[in-house]
Amino acid sequence: MAERSVLLSVQDLKKTYVSATGPVEAIGSITFDVRPGELVCIVGPSGCGKTTLLKCLSGLLAPTAGSVTLDGAPVTEPPRTMAVVFQEYGRSLYPWLTVRDNVALPLRARGVPRAERTTAVERALEEVGLSQVLHKYPWQLSGGMQQRVAIARAVAYQPEILVMDEPFAAVDAQTRADLEDLVRRVWQDLGVTVLFVTHDIDESVYLGERVLVLSSSPTFVQEDLAIDLPAQRDQLSTRALPRFTELRTHVYEQIQRAKRAETAPTP
Ligand SMILES: Nc1ncnc2c1ncn2[C@@H]1O[C@H](COP(=O)(O)OP(=O)(O)OP(=O)(O)O)[C@@H](O)[C@H]1O
Numbered sequence: 001m002a003e004r005s006v007l008l009s010v011q012d013l014k015k016t017y018v019s020a021t022g023p024v025e026a027i028g029s030i031t032f033d034v035r036p037g038e039l040v041c042i043v044g045p046s047g048c049g050k051t052t053l054l055k056c057l058s059g060l061l062a063p064t065a066g067s068v069t070l071d072g073a074p075v076t077e078p079p080r081t082m083a084v085v086f087q088e089y090g091r092s093l094y095p096w097l098t099v100r101d102n103v104a105l106p107l108r109a110r111g112v113p114r115a116e117r118t119t120a121v122e123r124a125l126e127e128v129g130l131s132q133v134l135h136k137y138p139w140q141l142s143g144g145m146q147q148r149v150a151i152a153r154a155v156a157y158q159p160e161i162l163v164m165d166e167p168f169a170a171v172d173a174q175t176r177a178d179l180e181d182l183v184r185r186v187w188q189d190l191g192v193t194v195l196f197v198t199h200d201i202d203e204s205v206y207l208g209e210r211v212l213v214l215s216s217s218p219t220f221v222q223e224d225l226a227i228d229l230p231a232q233r234d235q236l237s238t239r240a241l242p243r244f245t246e247l248r249t250h251v252y253e254q255i256q257r258a259k260r261a262e263t264a265p266t267p
Helices: 050-057 099-109 114-127 143-156 173-190 201-207 242-260
Strands: 008-019 022-034 039-043 065-070 082-085 161-165 193-198 210-214 221-226
Touching: 008 050, 022 050, 022 065, 022 221, 039 173, 039 201, 050 161, 050 193, 082 143, 099 114, 099 143, 114 143, 114 173, 143 173, 173 193, 173 201, 193 201, 201 242, 210 242, 221 242
Parallel strands: 039 193, 039 210, 082 161, 161 193
Antiparallel strands: 008 022, 008 065, 210 221
């Protein structure tokens, strides 16, 4: 079978910040490709440059060297075909707009006609299980529900690639488990490409089809690991699999080595 083409390509990306105390080499050199329809998790030690990498690949920050291309075109500004979900759902939703209007906002900005917009918003809210709160305001919802609204907004936009930056770091463990399953469902239902950044090793293994382990700053890709767990995942049975334990242990060891700047063989 022919190899699938590349959707997102990051080639020899480097980022050095200029600060008052001198240059800070945040990203040494990062190279990886994401194929259409993949669900890739990025994990690494604290301060390893995850946010810097995401800013570069979403066109918010210019790299010092190297390139990011999406669908073959260089990324120099936020791409129309990319949606980003951030950790801080409280700040990403507008409190004076209803759930429906928050979800519709990017579609309005894009000039999508009203009837099409209404259908897309209703479908997206249904996908995340929030059809019943259409007319509520974000502040009337729990943190987990607000993050589902943020996911619905990204889904309604019908991006080619959905980038998520530690989206569940601020919610409780039970809600987080539900949201992880939601991401897998959205990915499977819609066939969207997902790039999910997390500092949580178990989350990266549970969610991903592939996990990129980053080294400490100045960052490189320490390991590109295929997650050979069954496609149908379940919080209890998947996490109880011996293979899940092997993979999470391996990623954990890799991150410990990353902190000490060593590498290890694939499990
Ligand atoms: N604007 C800046 N100026 C100077 N140095 C910066 C700037 N932003 C980030 N850095 C440095 O670059 C490195 C990577 O930072 P970044 O925030 O990308 O890491 P991170 O992996 O997202 O961190 P965390 O896991 O703590 O959220 C760190 O050493 C940080 O101090």
